[in-house]
Amino acid sequence: RGGGYGDDDNYIYYTFDDERRDQNLIAQTMERVAQSTLPRLRSFRPQEINNLSWAYARLEHKSPAAEALFRGIGNEIIRRSSSFSSQDIAMTLWSFATTEYGTVEVYKVLASEMNADSADAFKSQEFSASIHALATAKMVPADLSVFDDTMSEQHGDGGNYQEYCPFTECFDTAASELIERTDMFTEQEMKDIIWAFSKSGVRHPTLFKSVAEYLVSSPDMFNESRGYSGCSTQVFGIIAWSFAKQAQLAKEIVESSTTQTPLGTTTGRQATYDASCVDVGGELIDQLFSSIATHSLQYKNGEGLSRFSPQDLSNLAWAFATLGLHHKELLDAIAEQVTQRLSLHLEYLNGSGAEDSSLKKPSDLNKMANFKPQELTILVWAYASIGIRKPEMFEMIGDYIIVLCSSITGEDGRKTFNSDSISKHFTRQYLSNLAWGAAVLQGYTPLFMNLLYTGLFGGVNGLGDPEVMRNIMRDNGIQKQGIRNMLYVQVTLDMEDFKLGIALPKNFPEGWGEKVNGERKNPKGPLLDIVDAPVLELKPSRWQKTVSNVFQRLGFEFEDEHIIRSNDPIGSNGVGLTSTSQEFLSIDLANTKTRVGIEIDGPSHFINVIDGNNLTYNVDDNNSRRNNNKRRRKESGPYLFKDRLLTHLGWHIIHIPFWEWSAIGNDQKAQELYCRKLLEGTESSLSQKT
Numbered sequence: 001r002g003g004g005y006g007d008d009d010n011y012i013y014y015t016f017d018d019e020r021r022d023q024n025l026i027a028q029t030m031e032r033v034a035q036s037t038l039p040r041l042r043s044f045r046p047q048e049i050n051n052l053s054w055a056y057a058r059l060e061h062k063s064p065a066a067e068a069l070f071r072g073i074g075n076e077i078i079r080r081s082s083s084f085s086s087q088d089i090a091m092t093l094w095s096f097a098t099t100e101y102g103t104v105e106v107y108k109v110l111a112s113e114m115n116a117d118s119a120d121a122f123k124s125q126e127f128s129a130s131i132h133a134l135a136t137a138k139m140v141p142a143d144l145s146v147f148d149d150t151m152s153e154q155h156g157d158g159g160n161y162q163e164y165c166p167f168t169e170c171f172d173t174a175a176s177e178l179i180e181r182t183d184m185f186t187e188q189e190m191k192d193i194i195w196a197f198s199k200s201g202v203r204h205p206t207l208f209k210s211v212a213e214y215l216v217s218s219p220d221m222f223n224e225s226r227g228y229s230g231c232s233t234q235v236f237g238i239i240a241w242s243f244a245k246q247a248q249l250a251k252e253i254v255e256s257s258t259t260q261t262p263l264g265t266t267t268g269r270q271a272t273y274d275a276s277c278v279d280v281g282g283e284l285i286d287q288l289f290s291s292i293a294t295h296s297l298q299y300k301n302g303e304g305l306s307r308f309s310p311q312d313l314s315n316l317a318w319a320f321a322t323l324g325l326h327h328k329e330l331l332d333a334i335a336e337q338v339t340q341r342l343s344l345h346l347e348y349l350n351g352s353g354a355e356d357s358s359l360k361k362p363s364d365l366n367k368m369a370n371f372k373p374q375e376l377t378i379l380v381w382a383y384a385s386i387g388i389r390k391p392e393m394f395e396m397i398g399d400y401i402i403v404l405c406s407s408i409t410g411e412d413g414r415k416t417f418n419s420d421s422i423s424k425h426f427t428r429q430y431l432s433n434l435a436w437g438a439a440v441l442q443g444y445t446p447l448f449m450n451l452l453y454t455g456l457f458g459g460v461n462g463l464g465d466p467e468v469m470r471n472i473m474r475d476n477g478i479q480k481q482g483i484r485n486m487l488y489v490q491v492t493l494d495m496e497d498f499k500l501g502i503a504l505p506k507n508f509p510e511g512w513g514e515k516v517n518g519e520r521k522n523p524k525g526p527l528l529d530i531v532d533a534p535v536l537e538l539k540p541s542r543w544q545k546t547v548s549n550v551f552q553r554l555g556f557e558f559e560d561e562h563i564i565r566s567n568d569p570i571g572s573n574g575v576g577l578t579s580t581s582q583e584f585l586s587i588d589l590a591n592t593k594t595r596v597g598i599e600i601d602g603p604s605h606f607i608n609v610i611d612g613n614n615l616t617y618n619v620d621d622n623n624s625r626r627n628n629n630k631r632r633r634k635e636s637g638p639y640l641f642k643d644r645l646l647t648h649l650g651w652h653i654i655h656i657p658f659w660e661w662s663a664i665g666n667d668q669k670a671q672e673l674y675c676r677k678l679l680e681g682t683e684s685s686l687s688q689k690t
Helices: 019-043 046-058 064-083 086-099 104-112 124-136 166-180 187-200 205-217 233-256 268-279 282-297 310-323 328-350 363-369 373-386 391-405 419-423 428-441 446-457 466-473 480-496 542-553 622-627 637-648 658-664 668-689
Strands: 003-005 012-014 559-565 583-591 596-601 606-609 633-635 652-657
Touching: 019 046, 019 064, 046 064, 046 086, 064 086, 064 104, 086 104, 086 124, 104 124, 104 166, 124 166, 124 187, 166 187, 166 205, 187 205, 187 233, 205 233, 205 268, 205 282, 233 268, 233 282, 233 310, 268 282, 268 310, 282 310, 282 328, 310 328, 310 373, 328 363, 328 373, 328 391, 373 391, 373 428, 373 637, 391 428, 391 446, 419 446, 419 466, 428 446, 428 480, 428 637, 446 466, 446 480, 480 637, 542 583, 542 596, 542 658, 542 668, 583 637, 596 658, 637 652, 652 658, 652 668, 658 668
Parallel strands: 596 652
Antiparallel strands: 003 012, 559 583, 583 596, 606 633
16 A cells, blocks of 8 residues: 655565554564575575675564574675675675674674775775774774874874784775775765764774865865765764764873873863864864854755754764854754754643644654753753853753653642653763753753752752662762762752752762772663863963962962862851862862952863854964964853852952963063952952942
């Protein structure tokens, strides 16, 4: 009763009245085929084996008989891998990765067939499909830094491997082909290859710089005129994600390194952005992300982000926030899409759209408006990190999460939530980041904050039991950054909204953190791949030492790197936030008697604006973008949040932006004059308040 052509017109499908009957019939057929072909696989040609495995993967048919069939296919691959064509290798890799039936030995044998000697036999699509499949199956090079020629002194030799690894050679071959023949690859294929590197944790600065140069210089970037049938929405988000992830991987290398690196002592989001400047070049990375934003907004002749899936939107937001890049038009459009779609979905879930045929649940509503918990958390984190308040979007996200988690019936007969119903959707890492985002964005809706505290602690009245919550949430405790986040959140709740009546557990954080020697449990959902945006910074900046010397000469009494602890007196009642001492906030230079603090605001305190024609650079050094003064900047969310917290705690903070201090140079008299004016302005301001 009808039917049509599948993707790329490479198969035909038919539809019938009884869907369940047809599914059962197909399943029975697949079982019969598996049982019948297994003993006869030796007579199958490689292409027939490829077609067979592809069919099971495409139909998502998994069973003991299917698993046995794939074991047999694996044995045939090991026995006669050299007879498989490049297309057979690529598609069989995809089938094994999709079904999760592959073994390490099978993957190694298939990967070894794609090398420098055989590269000419592979098409661009086969390179991308093969490398994508290996990354999906977590079959990666033995040394993740083997191609890193910017952050790792021992590596970056490309094909000069210390020890042979078929996965290393396969990754190297795909990267080399993409670098040398970039114009032969579509954006979709480029996306798959660089995603594979970033997903696998493999850094390759040369590859990413080559891809960025091509995409930025090509007039047909993301354009159908390059012969591609149509650039999918995934391309934009995944390319952005892959570049940001490469920089994040570099930051992790630097933070664990015991030797000097190109990033120096830079940490946090600035280290992530600086890594992209070292790897790719500051001007180039900004141009690439500006182009991604522009082409996303203009997608499909102006349909723009309306065609982007929730994952596409969250990938874009995550990438821009991770690198600290602000593109107002794009971020406004993402927020608008999220708000509209969640509103539509809430109407359906609440039944208010039952009479409206446009709100009856079509397949595209489920696809375009069904946001996953991870995607919602990333969106909140991204906007909080960049420092963009979107009250309508945040309120809609909160309402959606409440409905999503409200799966039990309360005493009044209405649907409500408890810790168990929340645990089915959210981990405590998600919840603490949502709470942090609510505090940064000042989005304290009572019921939403109640839900967050219930998921984190079991309730809002301070009586939670940490062991009970570990069992409910199936985790090992709240992560260190989550503990600190909740201290920040509680201060803002206490100082900015007294009516909520929400409190941390009385013994917090004692007993609530992750158990050091305990076996880590696997919470529902993947860990969030986000850059922590702490407001506690204990590493002095390179400007801080110079500034402190100047204030010393002026006779200003201060303490370097003053630490505010969670059990210090807070607020008018003089009671600490916790009974135990936790490092809570830091101030670069602090006079504890007058409660005047001085913050030297380095690049990590700011977000870089890449809207329109706002890109300005020093032409003599492509990497000077890292600390370039000729930029438009805005304060980051964590920067503004820290300033609010310190103000609530009674501090008056003097800010010294790094570009103003850099402009003074090494002239000591000019430095002293600048600092003296800051102190005089502060004294005048404080005297007016008193």
